[in-house]
Amino acid sequence: MKHVLVLLFLFLPTIGLANDISIQSNVITLKIKHRINNGDFLQVETLSLPVKKFKNKPSLLLKSIQDSLSKHLQVLPVKINSELELSLDEIKLPTIHIATDITQSGNGISDVILPAYKFSYNETTFVWNGLKSHLTFNSDFANIIADTKLAEITITKLAKITTTKIDKSFISLAGIDIYNVFDADLQPSTLQIKIPSLQAQEDSNTLNLQDLIAKIDIKKIASGLEIGDLTLQLKHIDFTESSVKTSLNNLHLVTDAQEQDDLISFNLQTNIDQIKLPADIGSGLGNIVQTGNISLRNLDIPSLLALQTKFHKLHDNPMAAIIMLGALMEVAPKVLAKSPEIKLNQLLIKTAKGNLQGEFRIGLDGNKANQLTIPVLFNALTAEGNFIISKKLLEQAMINQFQQTLDNKKAAENAKVAAKEQIKTYLASKILVEIGDNYKLIANFNDGKLLINGQEISLSDLTD
Numbered sequence: 001m002k003h004v005l006v007l008l009f010l011f012l013p014t015i016g017l018a019n020d021i022s023i024q025s026n027v028i029t030l031k032i033k034h035r036i037n038n039g040d041f042l043q044v045e046t047l048s049l050p051v052k053k054f055k056n057k058p059s060l061l062l063k064s065i066q067d068s069l070s071k072h073l074q075v076l077p078v079k080i081n082s083e084l085e086l087s088l089d090e091i092k093l094p095t096i097h098i099a100t101d102i103t104q105s106g107n108g109i110s111d112v113i114l115p116a117y118k119f120s121y122n123e124t125t126f127v128w129n130g131l132k133s134h135l136t137f138n139s140d141f142a143n144i145i146a147d148t149k150l151a152e153i154t155i156t157k158l159a160k161i162t163t164t165k166i167d168k169s170f171i172s173l174a175g176i177d178i179y180n181v182f183d184a185d186l187q188p189s190t191l192q193i194k195i196p197s198l199q200a201q202e203d204s205n206t207l208n209l210q211d212l213i214a215k216i217d218i219k220k221i222a223s224g225l226e227i228g229d230l231t232l233q234l235k236h237i238d239f240t241e242s243s244v245k246t247s248l249n250n251l252h253l254v255t256d257a258q259e260q261d262d263l264i265s266f267n268l269q270t271n272i273d274q275i276k277l278p279a280d281i282g283s284g285l286g287n288i289v290q291t292g293n294i295s296l297r298n299l300d301i302p303s304l305l306a307l308q309t310k311f312h313k314l315h316d317n318p319m320a321a322i323i324m325l326g327a328l329m330e331v332a333p334k335v336l337a338k339s340p341e342i343k344l345n346q347l348l349i350k351t352a353k354g355n356l357q358g359e360f361r362i363g364l365d366g367n368k369a370n371q372l373t374i375p376v377l378f379n380a381l382t383a384e385g386n387f388i389i390s391k392k393l394l395e396q397a398m399i400n401q402f403q404q405t406l407d408n409k410k411a412a413e414n415a416k417v418a419a420k421e422q423i424k425t426y427l428a429s430k431i432l433v434e435i436g437d438n439y440k441l442i443a444n445f446n447d448g449k450l451l452i453n454g455q456e457i458s459l460s461d462l463t464d
Helices: 002-015 051-056 059-070 301-314 320-337 374-380 391-405 411-428 459-463
Strands: 027-036 045-050 078-088 096-102 108-114 117-121 124-128 131-137 145-150 153-161 166-173 176-182 188-202 205-220 226-241 244-260 263-276 288-300 341-351 354-364 381-390 433-435 438-446 449-452 455-457
Touching: 027 051, 027 059, 045 051, 045 059, 051 059, 059 078, 226 263, 263 301, 288 301, 288 320, 301 320, 354 391, 374 381, 381 391, 391 411, 391 438, 411 438
Parallel strands: none
Antiparallel strands: 027 045, 027 078, 078 096, 096 108, 108 131, 117 124, 124 153, 131 145, 145 176, 153 166, 166 188, 176 188, 188 205, 205 226, 226 244, 244 263, 263 288, 288 341, 341 354, 354 381, 381 438, 433 438, 438 449, 449 455
């Protein structure tokens, strides 16, 4: 699969995901030759880029190409035709062609073409129909904007052959559109990815994804902390595992950050038009609609900035995880002092059996969380919740749960009886309160005491 990794190295710097690649080679080799104003090709330049540095800062590859082009900008306007060969160990890509046109003012465009590529390795066949990228930039290669289109990609692996069938694993991408805006340090400030179709299969397990659009805008606030706002839209996804199928339609997800003084909060808003659960979980519930908002609030900006700065300095340090854990413990008292909390707002789940709606909050009281010990943190813990659920929905959900644990011919009937008995128990203990066609639950936890619907509940009772 080294061929695949070489191909990924080309475009992963553009989308910023190369940190997850695990490879054996130590060096990426880049050979570049230029032709100035339609003249003869100049002598080949050979550049070596350590893999470790590339994994920590993928934009170094783009910077190497930029530096090579910059040597030929003494006289403007200029047209530069370049050919690149990128290799990892003895594996190399087809020749990459770049046509660059720079005006008298220093503004320019570059068009990049990677031809189609196909190879087989052991029992895996990789087919990629190429790449085209259009870049625009100002003088000195500032304000680079890249619009990249990856053509169809298919990876097929022959898993095993038996007397009755041939098992295959495959991944098929109809293509990927990637739009990037880079800052002065060649780091992506805006990234948008569009995937029209993705299909995958391994034995009988399948994945089918349609029309994914993801966009992230990265910004640096006044303190220097870098944050990103994400927008994600997904028209359809379904997956089958062990013959059980789950699907959803029209997922819309938005994150944003809000700062106030030295605190910052992160919000996540989700909306899903249709969820279809497997029969053993979602029987009787029909198509499920979900909306909700989750917030991570009251986070100390100086502490987050210290952690982010430390992380950026670690690079390929093999002790990174331990160092970051130590850094987290160091700033933890300052974080806890600001009373951080997680809040679930405006949850609404609509089903054929009725609705579930409510909100929930859990946090730490900064005046009490003055030590990193379990007893102190437990005493500082605060929580509250307020939920209303349709009677029919709760009963159906519990029937589905009990049916999964029963294995007999009367499973459905027995599960219904068990569900009703369990609900009676909750009503008798006041964990649930009837309100018309619904049940209501109001919970509050403070000073180590739990109140549900106004009465104190022993925590040991919940675990019995």
